[in-house]
Amino acid sequence: MNCKAVRTHLLQATDPGRPSAAVAEHLAQCPACRQWQDRLRQLADALPLLPVPPTTAKADLLCKLEKIPVAPRRPVAVVAKPSRLAAFFNSPAFPPAALAAGLLVFAFTWWLLPTPRGVPIAQGPRRPAPDPLLASMMQRHLELARAKSPGARLTALADLADDLQKETQALALAEANADDLDVLARLYVQVVSQGVAERAPLVPEAERRDLLGPIVNRLEQTSKSADETAGKLQENSAAKLQIIASAAREGMKQLKALQQTGERP
């Protein structure tokens, strides 16, 4: 092994102080190479002690890494989705599709809301409107059930009479037959003669002026309105409304007498 080969080996060695057997044999015979080995070893030992100047290289490197563009596969996938969505929104198929979807949502909501799911409906999907006459009669009945004073009872009876006459006129215009109108007209007569006129004298005198005045006015209005409606109807039906008009006039007469003299005529 010559000197050049030995020195090349020493430069490549991890530790120049521990050479291989062939290199060590040459060093033992060659003082120049031993001296060269000593200088190399000193240099290697001193290298870690050298001062390191301040540097921005690391920061610069990280900065460069951040600026490197994203890997090619990923951006392709991200860009592809919105472009397809945008294409759908812009396509001519969108408005009909949106309309169909909206109707589907509405139909589903319609089906879902009126009745619990899975419960069969014997009468069809729509609940019929409640009977307003029955509801108002019940309301007046309950007012009478609650009313403790004669004044409260008189007011409830007058309201009941009003509801009956309004309903009779509405049914007459709806072409109800004369028998139906007769039932309601007779109920009206009962309420005015056995209810309003009989109960009014029991109202304390101090309350009469405030209570009776409005009721007299309502009876007067009823008699006029029933006469007017009767004029538009056939003879049989008109006769039933005239019963109402007549009962209203009679009730009015009795209440007016009570207002003036304090007694029923």
Add this chain to the structure above:
Amino acid sequence: MNRFVLPLAVLTLATVVWADSTPPLLPGEKVERFHKNQKLVKALVEHGLDLAKQDDPIQRAKQCGSVAEFFAAEIREAAKRRDGYRAAELSALLGTLLKTGVADNLRSLGPNVAPESQGMQEMLKIRKQVDKLTRPLEDPIVWLKDGPLTAPMEEAQSAIRAAREEVERVVPAAKPVAEKGL
């Protein structure tokens, strides 16, 4: 933006139509309803006139109890025909009648009615009467005779049950008479 206008307009219109799903009765329907409800209307008016003459809460409760019998009979008929909506409508009214007309009048007597008094005996009779007319309507057999229970039928049963329970709260059941020793 224009492409949203048509679907939105259709949805809005449909919602408006749907919201008004129980329109008022048509003239023909009014007449038909009157035929159906004539007995009940007469009972309400005639017993209402009697109510106006009564000062005693027990007698007032009795009057309301008498009207309740008319309603119970009509509900039974509706149940037989499986007319759930009619049963529900009448049951709601019956419930209000029992709660306001019967229970509230009896409640107005206060808690001081002596257990052995005539008043308490009358109250217990009313409780028994209410029980007799409502219990059969709560029995599923009445409703399930010819088909499954529908939502309006359940609604009707529930209104009736709630009203009976209200009357029972106001008039607790009579305590059994203690057996006398030999």
